[in-house]
Amino acid sequence: MLHSKTRDAMLFQIVLAIFLTIILLIILIPFWRVIVTAFIPLDIYTREGVPFFLSPTKWSFEAFRQLLGHSMFPRAAWNSVVITLLGTAISLFLTIPLAYGLSTRTLPGRKLIMTLILFTYLFSPGLIPVYLLITGMKLTNNYLAIILPPAVSVYNTLVMMSFFEGLPEELKDAARIDGANELQVLWHIILPLSKPILLTIGLFYAVFFWNEFFTPLLYLNDNNLMPLPVLLRNILISASFNEYVEYNAFSSSSIESLKAAGVLITMIPMLLIYPWIQRYFTKGTLVGGVKE
Numbered sequence: 525m526l527h528s529k530t531r532d533a534m535l536f537q538i539v540l541a542i543f544l545t546i547i548l549l550i551i552l553i554p555f556w557r558v559i560v561t562a563f564i565p566l567d568i569y570t571r572e573g574v575p576f577f578l579s580p581t582k583w584s585f586e587a588f589r590q591l592l593g594h595s596m597f598p599r600a601a602w603n604s605v606v607i608t609l610l611g612t613a614i615s616l617f618l619t620i621p622l623a624y625g626l627s628t629r630t631l632p633g634r635k636l637i638m639t640l641i642l643f644t645y646l647f648s649p650g651l652i653p654v655y656l657l658i659t660g661m662k663l664t665n666n667y668l669a670i671i672l673p674p675a676v677s678v679y680n681t682l683v684m685m686s687f688f689e690g691l692p693e694e695l696k697d698a699a700r701i702d703g704a705n706e707l708q709v710l711w712h713i714i715l716p717l718s719k720p721i722l723l724t725i726g727l728f729y730a731v732f733f734w735n736e737f738f739t740p741l742l743y744l745n746d747n748n749l750m751p752l753p754v755l756l757r758n759i760l761i762s763a764s765f766n767e768y769v770e771y772n773a774f775s776s777s778s779i780e781s782l783k784a785a786g787v788l789i790t791m792i793p794m795l796l797i798y799p800w801i802q803r804y805f806t807k808g809t810l811v812g813g814v815k816e
Contacts, residue, residue, distance in 0.1 A: 562587055562784035569778045586777040587785035591759060599748060600755035604734060607751055611671040611733035612726055618676050619684060619725065624710050626681070627688035645678035658743055669743035670736055670751075677732075680725045687721040688714060723801045731794055756786040 561574050565584040568575070591597065625631055626638060654673055663669040691714065699709045715722070737753040744750060750758075760783055777785075 558784045558787055561780050562788050564778075564781055566778055566781075569781065574780070584777065584781075587781035588789070590777060590782065591756065591785055591789060594755070594759060596747065596750065596755055597752075600750050600752045603749055604752040607667055607670055607736065608730050608733045610667060611675070611736075612729045614671055615675050615677070615680075615729040616722065616726055619681050620715070620722075621710065622676065623681050623684035624688055624706075624714060626685045628706075641678055641681065655742060664743050665746045665749060666743070667749070670739045671733070673739070674732065677729070680728055684718075684721055684725055687718065691717060727798065727801050730797070734794060735790065753790055756790065760786060 557574065557576075560576070560578055563583040563585070564574060564578060565582060565586070568578075568582060626634065626641075628634070631637075658664065658669050658673070663672070695713050695717075696709050699713050704712065735753060736751065737757070740749075740751050740754050744754075760779070
């Protein structure tokens with residue numbers, strides 16, 4: 525009997541390992557193709573297309589040179605950093621108290637508030653009402669036009685609320701008995717125990733604002749406010765029509781290389797941040813516990 529269970533467990537582990545390997549290959553193969561496309565020289569691309577592997581001596585940085593060498597690139601990168609940091613800070617500032625309030629089961633009108641929040645999650649107002657609202661508030665050519673509409677994510681709020689509900693109620697009651705108000709309970713008790721969820725939700729917001737593309741096209745007409753994804757999009761469109769100054773008949777990179785290089789440039793910052801935060805995803809939410 526014991527031998528049978530051990531054999532079944534080993535078989536399950538083998539099947540699971542094969543399944544996860546297939547999933548890994550499904551993810552890695554397209555990603556590797558993007559990398560090869562970004563670094564492939566024009567002559568090899570013209571002659572062979574995109575090979576699966578490149579010779580170590582055949583890698584070309586011309587596509588990155590053209591994108592990074594654009595006169596607007598430093599400004600666009602700075603705009604993306606500002607939008608990401610400011611948007612993440614404002615979103616966390618609004619999401620944390622909302623999630624904490626909803627996690628309090630004795631909150632008056634909690635069910636009604638939850639219903640209204642879920643209603644906005646299921647039914648979007650649409651593009652035109654939001655556009656009229658933003659223009660009516662004179663927020664065009666302003667970072668706030670990108671930051672404020674998606675500042676509070678219902679999904680992120682519900683995830684954070686669930687985390688707060690899992691914290692021991694005894695800690696909150698002890699702080700209230702000592703005379704702490706709800707703001708002090710949140711600041712001194714809840715937030716120090718919530719580092720994993722704060723970093724996780726903060727990463728979700730940061731990735732969203734860093735990749736924000738469509739909203740800046742609607743509300744930002746000033747080139748000095750253009751974020752990085754919009755600049756890369758404009759460069760690629762110009763290159764496609766042979767209007768990009770540094771992309772001409774004598775260029776040593778293809779349009780596909782420029783596209784792949786643009787993808788890598790925009791994803792590198794998040795790839796650098798994610799490994800540092802990932803360790804908090806599964807980290808214990810409480811250090812110690814409540815002693816009886």
